[in-house]
Amino acid sequence: MAYQETMQEKNWRKGPWLEQEDEQLNATVTRLGERRWDALAKASGLRRSGKSCRLRWMNYLRPNLKHGLISEEEERIILQLHEQWGNKWSKIAQRLPGRTDNEIKNYWRSHLRKKAQGVAFDAKQDLVTSDCNTVITARTSNGDCMSEKEDDIRATSVDSSDALELPNFALADSPYEARVSDWMSYWANEQSRLKLHDGNCYSLETCFCYLAWTSETILIRIIAV
DNA sequence: AATTTTGTCAACCGCACGAAC
DNA sequence: GGTTCGTGCGGTTGACAAAAT
Numbered sequence: 001m002a003y004q005e006t007m008q009e010k011n012w013r014k015g016p017w018l019e020q021e022d023e024q025l026n027a028t029v030t031r032l033g034e035r036r037w038d039a040l041a042k043a044s045g046l047r048r049s050g051k052s053c054r055l056r057w058m059n060y061l062r063p064n065l066k067h068g069l070i071s072e073e074e075e076r077i078i079l080q081l082h083e084q085w086g087n088k089w090s091k092i093a094q095r096l097p098g099r100t101d102n103e104i105k106n107y108w109r110s111h112l113r114k115k116a117q118g119v120a121f122d123a124k125q126d127l128v129t130s131d132c133n134t135v136i137t138a139r140t141s142n143g144d145c146m147s148e149k150e151d152d153i154r155a156t157s158v159d160s161s162d163a164l165e166l167p168n169f170a171l172a173d174s175p176y177e178a179r180v181s182d183w184m185s186y187w188a189n190e191q192s193r194l195k196l197h198d199g200n201c202y203s204l205e206t207c208f209c210y211l212a213w214t215s216e217t218i219l220i221r222i223i224a225v
Numbered sequence: 226a227a228t229t230t231t232g233t234c235a236a237c238c239g240c241a242c243g244a245a246c
Numbered sequence: 247g248g249t250t251c252g253t254g255c256g257g258t259t260g261a262c263a264a265a266a267t
Contacts, residue, residue, distance in 0.1 A: 016235070016261085038252075054253075055236065090255060105256075106234050 013047045017056055021046055025053055026061055059100045066098035070107050078104055079112060 013021075028044035034057065037050030046053065059065075070078070074096055081092045089101035089108075096104065 014237075036252075050252080051238090052236080058254095059235075087256065101255075102235075110233055 011047065012049050012052070014052070017060075021048070022056070022061060025056060029057055029061070059102050064098055065100065070099075070103075070111075074099065075107075075112065078108060082108060082112070 017025075024044050024046055025048075028040055028046075032040050032043060037054040039050070041048055041050040041053045044053065048056075077096060078092060081095060085091055087105075089105045093099055093101040093104050
């Protein structure tokens with residue numbers, strides 16, 4: 001049965017929660033525990049779905065939640081973990097006690113994404129103007145961009161056969177990630193396909209790359225070809 | 226001062242997955 | 247093995263506020 005249909009049938013309330021609803025939910029969760037949300041919603045007397053109750057509890061009412069501003073340290077951690085795992089918000093939230101996946105996701109979208117894109121733009125400027133000798137190395141990853149293999153990739157020593165057939169780039173050291181899609185327009189003018197160390201060619205138009213860099217190397221993972 | 230645009234965030238939605246039946 | 251239920255996740259929406267025009 002469609003969710004929409006269910007909501008109409010049951011005549012459930014939607015939208016912002018009232019203080020009294022919060023109190024009712026709090027009391028019911030304290031009594032019954034954090035489980036069986038449909039039954040819990042019924043028992044609470046609220047005209048809310050179990051799903052809605054769970055969300056309200058998890059994101060707002062749960063004890064030990066922080067509701068204040070994200071600190072610089074937390075921001076740094078978010079950036080670092082997002083670079084490592086991508087949009088795995090719940091996983092990132094586990095590393096930030098008191099913060100919810102929703103909160104981190106919103107914070108990323110409204111604050112950090114722009115920062116990361118800003119870094120990508122700066123890096124692109126470097127691509128165009130620099131003649132420095134930082135070597136780009138690349139390995140493909142057949143999984144998605146959040147692959148747990150990143151540490152393995154970082155740890156792997158890279159020989160010259162792994163190098164991309166691309167000009168040498170310079171990038172400022174940065175904790176931020178950059179999405180190569182921002183660079184596509186530049187690359188598209190330079191060459192339409194990438195040849196990687198595995199001998200295969202990948203279309204720049206269809207691939208999506210994900211960058212991370214250390215002080216020594218830049219790692220490019222092609223995640224869709 | 227009025228209107229439009231942009232940013233933020235709580236909540237919604239659809240989907241996937243595992244457990245129970 | 248198929249279905250239903252409960253839960254969790256990530257993307258999206260919509261209301262509201264602030265900023266810009």
